[in-house]
Amino acid sequence: MNHDAKTDSELVDWARLQAHLAPIGQQHLLAFWDRLDDAEQKQLARQILAIDPEVYRKIQNQHAAAAGSGVSDKSHWAELAARAESPPAMRLDGSGVPFSREAARERGAELLQSGQVGMILVAGGLGTRLGLDQPKGMFSIGPLSGRSLFQVLFEQLLAVSRRYGKPIPLYIMTSPATDEVTRGYLAEHRYFGLPEQDVRIFCQSTMWAIDDRWERILLETPGSLFLGPDGHGGMLAALAKSGCLANARERGLTQFFYGQIDNPLTQVCDELLLGSHALAESEMTTQVVRKRDPLERVGNVVAVDGRVQVIEYSDLPEEAARLTSDDGSLKLWAGNLAIHVMGVDFLARCAAEPDALPFHTAHKKVPYIGPEGRPVQPEKPNAIRFERFIFDLLPLAERALVVEADAAEAFAPVKNSDAEKTDNPRTSRAALVALHTRWLTAAGASVAPGTPVEINPLFAGNVAELRRKIAPGTKIDQPTYFAPNGPRVV
């Protein structure tokens, strides 16, 4: 929702609000108006005027069309999945593209050396599955250092920027729920060494929710709507609206590396990914991993009618998921990591089109104010929430490319609490330790079995840099953190 500047008297004009809501049948939002104090009235008025009637109608029409077409969501996806092919991809062994991995790495390095790369980091999510009362980026993930997710990713970016002697502007997306605390935290930690002028924080918009009969937009309190962040796809509009896109152009950036706050293994500004994107003249390139299991809970990156797109695991029929190619490997093999490279011009073109990204719906539990003005805590999903997803940009790209990575080197997200089996802090820390153990071994050190190690990227960001820093034959038999200024036993 857009909070345009309005004068107070304009805002609290009840008749005006009524006139805004009547055409979309949502006058119930004013039911408790007379009970609200001035500040509450202003807040509610602002939120009501930010409901875009066009967006409301479009969402309702799409819902009605889907309900009336007799084509269920399930059969829509089954039909699409039946036509889905393996996407154009650079595989781990380098096959699939007319250039070598070496050439791609060199091209990526050139892009970084010429200062054409910026990074977008999305950190507006609520982290409900992890169950935190602070932004997820502040969560301590470093197995020995205790560094937060923000610090881990910021230091990686700083290390790349130092490697190439050029700034890499960072654009961080927050949401109203995470914005203030994130700004305070990052300022307090002096952006973990990144120059302040290279860090811009922008806040995504919010979206209302509707009851699952699709009739009433929900109030969270008598004086405010229930508003949730509008999904990571909200990045597109927010980047443009905040002036960050214009800033990127002024700074001469041509490519954005895009990552999420919850994956500490993100290969920040990976040369191979950036260079493959450039050599393939791709508008959007996405890093994927080969699925280990046909029904793995990751989005499936596929090609349909020559366009790359993502089919969510929950939408992919089992039959399609299990299809194999002639060599016996999975036909739909590519799992989405939510790591992309996107052309600045491509994003600008998409951002100029307000409806470029569709809304996805989710049936969720949303506490709300009932018709008598009392709070209701639903016991089962009662509401429809709306979110935009960034991967829906893929089919809009004239040319899109997929680059396969090794999951053990690139992906260990923190989604769940340790009570769950996968994608939790425990598995993520273990993946970091395992990766850094392999790096040390490859660099000629020996790590005693079961000894945890962690390497700060400002000490060494890859095996080659590590080789220059440690003596061959070094033995590590105590938990060791390789801090920026050298190793220390912890």
Ligand code: UTP
């Ligand atoms: P997820 O979809 O995993 O959501 O976000 P989440 O908020 O982190 O966790 P749950 O689902 O509430 O448990 C993937 C990435 O997209 C960002 C998140 O911050 C994370 O980096 N994101 C998600 C946003 O920036 N905005 C959103 O509205 C949603």
